[in-house]
Amino acid sequence: MKKLFVLLMALSMLAQINAQEKKIFRISTDNTDLILQVAPNGRLYQSYLGDKLLNEQDINNFSYAVKGGSDGSVSTRGWEVYPGSGAEDYFEPAVAITHYDGNPSTIFRYVSAEQKEVKGGTETVINLKDDQYPVEVILHYIAYPKENVIKTWSEIKHSEKKPINLWRYASTMLYFSNTNYYLTEFSSDWAKEARMSTQPLMFGKKVIDTKLGSRAAMHAHPFFELGLDQPVQEQQGRVMLGTLGWTGNFQFTFEVDNVGNLRVIPAINPYASYYELKANEIFSTPEFIFTFSNNGTGEASRNLHAWARNYQLKDGQGDRLTLLNNWENTYFNFNEELLGELMKEAKHLGVDMFLLDDGWFGNKHPRNDDHAGLGDWEVMKSKLPGGIPALVKSAKEAGVRFGIWIEPEMVNPRSDLFEKHPDWAIHLPNRETYYYRNQLVLDLSNPKVQDFVFGVVDNILTENPEVAFFKWDCNSPITNVYSPYLKDKQGQLYINHVRGIYNVLNRIKDKYPNVPMMLCSGGGARCDYEALKYFTEFWCSDNTDPVERIFIQWGFSQIFPSKAMCAHVTSWNKNTSVKFRTDVASMCKLGFDLGLKELNADELAYCQNAVANWKRLKSVILDGDQYRLVSPYDGNHMAIMYTAPDASKAVLYTYDIHPRFGEKLFPVRLQGLDAKKMYKVKEINLMPNKNSNLAVNEKTYSGDYLMKVGINAFTTNQTHSRVIELTAE
Template sequence: MKTLLAFILFALSSLTYVNATDNKTIRISTKDTDLILQVGENGRLYQTYLGEKLLHEQDLQHFQWNIHAGSDGSVSKRGWEVYGGSGNEDFFEPAISITHHDGNPSTILYYVSSSDKAVEGGTETTILLRDDRYPVEVTLHYIAYPKENIIKTWSEIRHQEKKPVTLSSYASTMLYFNNSGYYLTEFSSDWAKEAQMSSQQLQFGKKVIDTKLGSRAAMHTHPFFEIGLDQPVNEHQGTVLMGTLGWTGNFRFTFEVDNVGNLRVIPAINPYASTYELKANEVFTTPEFIFTLSNNGTGQGSRNFHEWARNYGIKDGNGPRLTLLNNWENTAFNFNEEKLAALMKEAKHLGVDMFLLDDGWFGNKYPRKNDRAGLGDWEVTRDKLPGGIPALVRSAKDAGVKFGIWIEPEMVNPKSELFEKHPEWVIKLPNRETYYYRHQLVLDLSNPKVQDYVYNVVADILKENPETAFFKWDCNSPITNIYSPYLKEKQGQLYIDHVRGIYNVMKRVKANYPDVPMMLCSGGGARCDYEALKYFTEFWCSDNTDPIERIYIQWGFSQFFPAKAMCAHVTGWNKSTSVKFRTDVASMCKLGFDLGLKELSADELTYCQTAVTNWKRLQAAIMDGVQYRLVSPYQSNHMAVNYVSRDTDKAVLFAYDIYPRFQEKLMPVRLQGLNPDKRYKVEEINLMPSVKSALKANGKIYSGDYLMKVGLDVFGTAITQSHVIELTAQ
């Protein structure tokens, strides 16, 4: 009787909220974009507008006609439910699917209340929705960042039913569009060929982009996309939606064109093998979906993301970045203290800030001589490095550089002391033959004991060696043999709870060691999302450092990430290209080296030293300035990009001839972002010793207006040639 009375009071309170707020309008705005939501006559919440910002508040009243429900329960074609549930009158993909404790699979959410509050950089709008028949609530969150023209949104799901409910889908949000056509650009991937861009027109039905890899989740597809509205995606003009999901695990983007040509976009955790049992009063929080709507092509959309990321999206986004020398390409597993000490001196001679020790420094019972053993045993190999990490830190200090180190704390080799001691800590199927990817397995981060262990991999190194200045955190295997001994009968929660466990560790590391920069790596670029980047200063774009391939990879990642978040190293990959070309390509991002100086001629070494000096001197433009992609490698045999400092006094142009055709017509490169009224001196830098610039404009002074409207002749007909041009306001 008490339960029945409580339910009646709950239902009446819901109806009271609805009747009191008919046609309420909620406006979520940036400087360029309006997202308008309204409560319909039926008490449910609808999106009535998403587009260019409206100038006059009174015009919002004209949207009310769009959300009247028909007599048959249908809704006008522009009355799209903001967080539609399964089992209602909508015939298309829902945002949320719940099976209630009594077996009812429907969820219909009604508006209850909303509020706004100021947060760092913007305004957060919170909207409470509630089912009228079951004690289920969904809270929608939107943060609008006016200056950057970015909106971030996520949802929270909770209930007070007698028993747990089952979640079978749980989107972060739903967005709707009514245009003449929709053109999707997606970013596919594999090892050594990340962020490959391809486009297609969306037709009736659903296009799904998803991943089921668990960890190393973005190995085959990245968690971001672009949609051109009314026309294909274009760099410099047209309306484009650019969105990305902050989730380091399985994700799914659903793009559904309905029977009347409207598009709904649904970003979410992939519910594959992830039926989630939600207890009463437990909160299920979906990942953050971050998006911008640009009316000036992807170039402006990218600049929106870059600015937002530096301010709010990545760890120490406005701080400096360390140049480095890594030992991997030089030594692989074959090193000792003497070799490393010599490389640290090379790092100092090169002019970089730090030496980074890569894989191969750990394991005693099973020494890390290859990738088949030792992973999980984070003790220094005594016969290889008898002085341990403290001796390496001292050697780096003596050489005059900082010391960084590689770890892969979420993984384990079966041939390890950790696996022998704790086989129950590993994700591994019972009663099946075990499949090993790269000779390793994934630790079960849903288990709090495993979370403590992984955290202590970092903490123990820093307690013993507080001067350790950098971590490269790798993750080389997807989840295989998908079973958690810890979760037992709740295997549907493994993929989700595992990622949440990773975040628990990362949060602890950042809280206790906030000033230690860290590189996010996953067999290359298979971790590249803005949730993980809250805890990392940068990510490794790809193990492929061939400069030609890197031009495409870095072009793709730059759509969503600023240059200072993208690590790029000069290595021995593709030695048919010059050291200059390789270094100039890496200099577009966070610069590093992974080669021995003995490989270089005297002129090449001098060149590299000069390039490092120039990069450091120009960080304010390259790392913290505004990026403009000028010439696409996808549309030409060349590539060009320029960066402009915030005060527009300094700019850097990078131009590359990849594979020019015989006697092809070469067009001037028109720069962007300069002050048209300032006059700029043009100077080619990063030249080999004794080589003079052949650039006709070298040393001359031009107005910003001329450089943007007429441009510079910087392209040539020789393959794999590069030019780096510094422009300084006079």
């Protein structure tokens, strides 16, 4: 046995040595292999992307993925990892450069590579260089084995005599060879976020992009699902989930070529972004994050959720605060005394924090509606004579924490800030100004503006270190697209503006690493994994109608864990019960945005009990494995569940949306349980003096039975919900 082990180790080492000699790079998770290889022409090609190979020596068997010419010669066309423009490839390039002498072609050849351990995985770094011009690209790949996630990005730099111009700059390029491809995309608008639709990819290009600059994901979200050989399904089939970490204009290009192969190209949108790169400056592309599954989107989503909590999401392993927000209760109409009463309501409800929304600032231009005050981050004395210190004190006396809303990237023309610094706003110098929501976007490419925006948070926390939370909003896309600061470099505005936002967020995170922040953008128009390095959560939508929220939260859950998704109980759609509204919000990070005076005694008691149950079970809901059981897109019901990693506890949510009269109901088959364990089933979140009519309530079943046979949890009632707790005995 020992001799056999030594022989296998020797063969493995020999395979690795051969791979190194052949310049083969294996980027691996526990389930996926991405294999890159340097051809004799010195260029880097993708040899394989698929299920992990079991035998190390097999990686030497791949060809260079270089096509032969029709005359028998060897062509350089093939699955090049980072192809440049202007050479022999007929399809979309990963990078396009105009050199200082006007030459529009770039061909990168291999120089060196290294692998190193990083938190959670292994990083592969590959250096490529143009052999005619001093231009380099550094390709980065981080493979997270346990989560089956790969993150990749590129860096471009040069030492030419003069600046070069970049007019395309992808994060990576991936190739597929399958019989069919099906794209599931996520379209959006205000109050209509994360709407899912699927289409086949045929010959030619399908492009998903945005051109909104700041509130960039308002019409399309920066993630997708790719079904290989068949449309994506929840529990079976080969799928890829991909998402780009970029808070600005993005572009996904899906190109099916003349022989049926697919290229996937994730990138910053080059629209109006002709970037002048100076010598020795590094242009870093956004991170592209992707995962594969042979068992449908459910498993792929769980991969991303676990990866996000472990490595990307701010405080991904930490707790989350339940809250009561005042916005839909008071809007702009409040004072110090009223807020003090609402803080007591927050305590009475049982949540952790009171969140003060818009309307607390501005004196010369008071913020009593959305026409004035943005930019003047001083407390409005007429409303709040004691300032933020008095509010923090009141919250403390009430027994809750205090959070506050800001929108620091924006300015109203009616503000002290705009009167003093009109050149700080993005606006055209010689045309009539268009105002989206009566405001303009501050020019974050300007370092002085970055200092100002950082100061909004810094000043509040310096004066009030006990402020526990920020809701950071961004209600306007970039319009009137001109930067007074960049002057003759307008092609860099969209990119430098987003980089300026990151500079600010980095400074905040460095100085205040433990302050949680909610990412909001007129609803869910900011939802990417770069921003979520700085924010603990994001606001999915201003639409809190629970029926609509079922679809919105289902869509976002494809990519993001429940811990990152905020959901509030509000007065939207009062035709539904408070129970239904609360149960829908409870599948994510729970909050409330209504006044307790709206509730009768039973409704209040129900909400208090629901908050207590959510807090008791939040380790399962926020950190457990999510299983989407019944899709709202498939009919009139929805079911989703969370299971603790050790399968000792689970929480099942079922929703009857608008059942048809007399329709046939099917049992809900659970997932993620231990087949050998016995589970007690208990319906929770019941209205006072109401008993459960769930037939299996308080009974015990094996995990095997619950997963194969299931439970009859659906009803024919309109907008009806159940929350069911399962406990292993």
